[in-house]
Amino acid sequence: MSRDQGPRVGVLALQGDFREHGVTLKAIGAQPIFVRTPVELDLVEALIIPGGESTTIGKLATRFGLIDPLIERIEAGMPTWGTCAGMILLAKEVVGPEQPLLRCLDIVVERNAFGRQNDSFETDLDIEGLDEPFRAVFIRAPWVVKVGDGVEVLATVDGHPVMVEDRHLMATSFHPELTGDSRLHQRLVDLVE
Amino acid sequence: MEKGTSRVKRGLAEMLKGGVIMDVVTADQAKIAEEAGAVAVMALERVPSDIRKMGGVARMADPTKIDEIQAEVSIPVMAKCRIGHFTEARVLQALNVDYIDESEVLTPADVEHHINKWDFTTPFVCGARNLGEALRRIGEGAAMIRTKGEAGTGNVVEAVTHMRTVTNELRRLTQLGPEQLMSAARDLGAPYDLVREVHETGKLPVVNFAAGGIATPADAALMMALGVDGVFVGSGIFKSSDPPAYARAIVEATTFWADPEVVAKVSRGLGEAMPGLEIDKIPANEKLAERGW
Numbered sequence: 001m002s003r004d005q006g007p008r009v010g011v012l013a014l015q016g017d018f019r020e021h022g023v024t025l026k027a028i029g030a031q032p033i034f035v036r037t038p039v040e041l042d043l044v045e046a047l048i049i050p051g052g053e054s055t056t057i058g059k060l061a062t063r064f065g066l067i068d069p070l071i072e073r074i075e076a077g078m079p080t081w082g083t084c085a086g087m088i089l090l091a092k093e094v095v096g097p098e099q100p101l102l103r104c105l106d107i108v109v110e111r112n113a114f115g116r117q118n119d120s121f122e123t124d125l126d127i128e129g130l131d132e133p134f135r136a137v138f139i140r141a142p143w144v145v146k147v148g149d150g151v152e153v154l155a156t157v158d159g160h161p162v163m164v165e166d167r168h169l170m171a172t173s174f175h176p177e178l179t180g181d182s183r184l185h186q187r188l189v190d191l192v193e
Numbered sequence: 194m195e196k197g198t199s200r201v202k203r204g205l206a207e208m209l210k211g212g213v214i215m216d217v218v219t220a221d222q223a224k225i226a227e228e229a230g231a232v233a234v235m236a237l238e239r240v241p242s243d244i245r246k247m248g249g250v251a252r253m254a255d256p257t258k259i260d261e262i263q264a265e266v267s268i269p270v271m272a273k274c275r276i277g278h279f280t281e282a283r284v285l286q287a288l289n290v291d292y293i294d295e296s297e298v299l300t301p302a303d304v305e306h307h308i309n310k311w312d313f314t315t316p317f318v319c320g321a322r323n324l325g326e327a328l329r330r331i332g333e334g335a336a337m338i339r340t341k342g343e344a345g346t347g348n349v350v351e352a353v354t355h356m357r358t359v360t361n362e363l364r365r366l367t368q369l370g371p372e373q374l375m376s377a378a379r380d381l382g383a384p385y386d387l388v389r390e391v392h393e394t395g396k397l398p399v400v401n402f403a404a405g406g407i408a409t410p411a412d413a414a415l416m417m418a419l420g421v422d423g424v425f426v427g428s429g430i431f432k433s434s435d436p437p438a439y440a441r442a443i444v445e446a447t448t449f450w451a452d453p454e455v456v457a458k459v460s461r462g463l464g465e466a467m468p469g470l471e472i473d474k475i476p477a478n479e480k481l482a483e484r485g486w
Contacts, residue, residue: 052209055227056230059228060445097267116289116290117291117316118314122198140205178204179200
């Protein structure tokens with residue numbers, strides 16, 4: 001595959017709103033590739049782990065042999081961004097019952113931390129490094145309860161971190177793919193050399 | 194900070210896409226569903242095939258049962274209320290369920306009106322047999338649509354018919370000229386603004402799942418291939434001979450619907466599917482899909 005059509009950005013497509021990420025990626029000139037198998041993972045230069053149910057995505061990734069290849073690529077430096085469920089899957093640890101995780105990002109995450117669906121919300125969020133606020137949609141969203149050394153907090157809601165970054169890794173509690181604002185997708189693409 | 198906006202309500206359905214939502218009647222079943230990889234569970238008193246067998250009036254589940262299921266699992270918990278029964282819906286909202294299914298599987302409480310779903314913070318999913326019905330429900334505030342199918346039959350034929358009908362009507366609408374849209378709205382019995390929107394986009398403005406009669410991994414994969422966003426399985430799991438295995442296989446077939454080798458692999462050795470019913474053998478007054486309008 002050529003680079004004529006922009007960087008090849010994978011979107012983990014086991015479950016969740018992967019299609020919307022694909023639409024936003026196309027809009028900024030990247031080539032989205034939906035990843036369900038290790039072979040598809042080999043094709044990509046960056047990866048988005050989308051929103052969905054983290055338990056479902058984690059179980060499917062385990063059963064279809066994706067956990068180790070994902071960890072290997074991410075630890076080798078592939079720019080990777082987790083949104084909502086994706087943030088949970090990237091985390092080193094989750095508060096509560098055990099579930100399959102990639103444990104690549106040194107954060108502790110609490111699932112459904114804002115509450116159930118009735119407490120889901122949207123808001124204008126200030127993000128470090130962005131000039132204008134970002135319309136952020138939080139759906140049964142997690143927040144970060146603890147960050148490790150070197151992990152930078154870029155946005156908070158009521159004092160709780162909802163966006164963090166560590167070298168080539170990004171994680172957001174909210175869903176930029178639901179609003180059509182492509183600034184964070186661009187940030188990921190910029191990490192591809 | 195705004196709660197209960199359309200984007201927030203429709204957004205949860207977006208996150209459920211590519212997943213399986215399973216009917217459960219106990220906390221133990223909810224746990225089995227979650228372990229199998231369900232994206233959500235639907236809490237109810239009886240699964241549709243039992244409602245069909247037992248007859249009588251089917252109502253919202255006991256709040257204690259909903260509490261128990263919510264305490265057991267971390268995935269979203271949905272619950273059903275009767276068509277038009279806005280008080281059951283208010284109770285479900287007060288119980289903090291994640292989605293309310295205004296469902297024809299329960300006995301309708303109002304023969305003329307569905308619930309005004311704009312009144313609620315909790316999002317609603319509703320059944321539809323065709324595009325007009327889907328757009329009427331969305332017009333009333335539904336944030337997610339599903340086919341009605343024919344619940345509790347283990348027979349996928351009605352779900353297929355409903356999905357194909359919606360797809361054909363969507364396709365037709367995109368080909369009309371602007372001057373034809375008002376008469377299309379009249380014929381569909383659908384709100385004009387939504388007809389115009391669909392004419393532009395070629396798709397429903399909300400997520401659309403399959404429901405009603407899905408009993409096997411191949412049924413789930415078939416519905417995905419017909420273009421649904423995900424699958425509800427009612428009686429199909431806990432009326433099969435091996436619920437954990439069925440649950441897991443249907444989850445896997447829903448993700449890998451386009452890969453028949455995976456569907457074959459997960460379908461092996463599952464044991465008996467739920468007993469099926471022929472639609473023609475069901476008396477007209479017992480067809481659940483006819484409820485609502």
